[in-house]
Amino acid sequence: MKKITLSVLTAALVCLSAGAQGLQAAFGASEAMVPYYEMGWDSASEFDTWTYTSTSASTWKLGNASKAFSTIDSNSQSSMILNYNSGQNEVATSPAIDIRDNSQLEFYCYASGIYLVYGAWKLYAIADGQSTLLIDQFLWAQENGYDGPSWERFTVDLASYAGKSVQFSFVYQGDYGEDEAIDGFKIKEANTGADATINIKEGESVHFIDMSAGNVTSWNWAFEGGTPASSTEQNPVVTYDKAGTYSVTLTVGDGSTSATTTREAFVNVEGEAPTASIGLPAGAYQSPWVYMFVPTNVPLTFTDASTGNPSQWAWTFQGTDVATSDEQNPTVTYTQEGKYGIRLEVTNDMGSNVFETVDDAIQAGGEQEIWNIAPEENSDLMMMEMGWYGNYAGTNWLGMGEFAEHFDAPLADATISKVNIYFGKTTAATADADIVVKIVAAGDDGMPGQVLGSTSVKAGDLAYDPTTVNATEFVFDTPVSVTAGTEFFAVVGPFPNNNGDDIAILLCRRDVGEKCTGYHFVYDEDENYNYLDTGAWYQNVDDPLSLAVAPVLKYAETTAISTVAINKQVVSHTYYNVAGVASTKPFDGINIVVTRYSDGSQSSSKVIK
Numbered sequence: 001m002k003k004i005t006l007s008v009l010t011a012a013l014v015c016l017s018a019g020a021q022g023l024q025a026a027f028g029a030s031e032a033m034v035p036y037y038e039m040g041w042d043s044a045s046e047f048d049t050w051t052y053t054s055t056s057a058s059t060w061k062l063g064n065a066s067k068a069f070s071t072i073d074s075n076s077q078s079s080m081i082l083n084y085n086s087g088q089n090e091v092a093t094s095p096a097i098d099i100r101d102n103s104q105l106e107f108y109c110y111a112s113g114i115y116l117v118y119g120a121w122k123l124y125a126i127a128d129g130q131s132t133l134l135i136d137q138f139l140w141a142q143e144n145g146y147d148g149p150s151w152e153r154f155t156v157d158l159a160s161y162a163g164k165s166v167q168f169s170f171v172y173q174g175d176y177g178e179d180e181a182i183d184g185f186k187i188k189e190a191n192t193g194a195d196a197t198i199n200i201k202e203g204e205s206v207h208f209i210d211m212s213a214g215n216v217t218s219w220n221w222a223f224e225g226g227t228p229a230s231s232t233e234q235n236p237v238v239t240y241d242k243a244g245t246y247s248v249t250l251t252v253g254d255g256s257t258s259a260t261t262t263r264e265a266f267v268n269v270e271g272e273a274p275t276a277s278i279g280l281p282a283g284a285y286q287s288p289w290v291y292m293f294v295p296t297n298v299p300l301t302f303t304d305a306s307t308g309n310p311s312q313w314a315w316t317f318q319g320t321d322v323a324t325s326d327e328q329n330p331t332v333t334y335t336q337e338g339k340y341g342i343r344l345e346v347t348n349d350m351g352s353n354v355f356e357t358v359d360d361a362i363q364a365g366g367e368q369e370i371w372n373i374a375p376e377e378n379s380d381l382m383m384m385e386m387g388w389y390g391n392y393a394g395t396n397w398l399g400m401g402e403f404a405e406h407f408d409a410p411l412a413d414a415t416i417s418k419v420n421i422y423f424g425k426t427t428a429a430t431a432d433a434d435i436v437v438k439i440v441a442a443g444d445d446g447m448p449g450q451v452l453g454s455t456s457v458k459a460g461d462l463a464y465d466p467t468t469v470n471a472t473e474f475v476f477d478t479p480v481s482v483t484a485g486t487e488f489f490a491v492v493g494p495f496p497n498n499n500g501d502d503i504a505i506l507l508c509r510r511d512v513g514e515k516c517t518g519y520h521f522v523y524d525e526d527e528n529y530n531y532l533d534t535g536a537w538y539q540n541v542d543d544p545l546s547l548a549v550a551p552v553l554k555y556a557e558t559t560a561i562s563t564v565a566i567n568k569q570v571v572s573h574t575y576y577n578v579a580g581v582a583s584t585k586p587f588d589g590i591n592i593v594v595t596r597y598s599d600g601s602q603s604s605s606k607v608i609k
Contacts, residue, residue, distance in 0.1 A: 119177015
């Protein structure tokens, strides 16, 4: 949410206590706003207060998106809906609205993002005979990497329209773009009164403003339900993650005296229906071909990664010793090789949402490619070109020899028959140069250590097709063994860097602080800047990335921990720590889990939380 101009708001609020004597604690917030125009499209009569024009059989109408706006506003009955069609130029225009000082426009839109390039809306403000573009939905989606569908909130600062009569117009143009739903259209103004409150959604932040009187030299804030829960800053920013009504307290001091004020129920946080998501279990691998790859007969704890503060969970598993579970983070064991689906439904007071995979999304046991790139990142594969210095993970003139991709330890003993590498460029003037690939165990320092196996391919034989993403296969003469509990690397290089060589591995780049599994080896230099045979490994934390390097891993056969019919229902889980203390919730560290089933049988397994 954009902040109201602090100087304007502070001046308006400070004047309330301008005549106060001595030290006084007082504060406000830039989000303290109240609506003076609202449109919810909840009835035909409300709908008809706007003007609609159409060039297609599909035009703006009342209806509901696949996820109703009631998940955002529990009082919502319907939304303004537009179904995509051909040759559309559909316009929805508000009546003229007199815009006040310190105003802001807010509305929500629900749409997918895949086909916005073919059809999307633009929002215009019409004032003084002029039409001004406020938001281009397609450009917004591009800038924010949006693919949806989800309800997204848009805000526009209306300071430049204060004192004017303005109409707002949604103009949808295109052919077979996206279905659209718009709701929660409000014009709001800053509330500078003592009764002002803040209304936000879960996960949003509040910008607090100190308005105390006197020679204040210290500030001590207490934020019920906020993060941080306290602050000594003059104007702190606080995030509220959970629905509720919260008070705020400020104590100010001048070195000799202090003053305190509390605003009860100052921050009102509205919840919304959760969005279901499943976290990768510890030890599960990502893959180019399946959602996740796991061993058989090894306990796995699935984690709830849902947003929106769900309070209930309903899991459905295929191929495991547990058919269903209502735990937030259940532990299950895949009992036989195969491909299976999974389903999670999460619920809170505002509604429910389901995450569900296809029936062959999870592979248990057997052989599969593994890498460190999530399914939603597949379309982000790219090369990192470094100008005159060549390519990261390829031909370069920066003294980087080998490159490595780190992999977590397998949960069961396994072998690697080959490593598939996806290249973006394979121009090799030095065609006879050997490109070496090794499987290397992680050393005590976390860097590549003992070589477990090695193979190579000539630079001239690297595979690349600009129309399809083909892998070059680096096949080992004998499958390389990797033992359970041992982290390892797939190491590749060095690459030839003579005139005409231009080789690069595809990779996925991320923001600083995010997952980084890419490493590189840098040679030392002598006093004349000549490279030596020695050097050191570095993790590329300054530019986090994962290489499109995919070992083909096969789990060894494992002995079943338990054999439980899939149609049995779990009655309970009891967790025991190393001291033998029992609990219905897992302990930190090692747990022995005893699972009891509806037929009276039980099984036990060991997990680490």
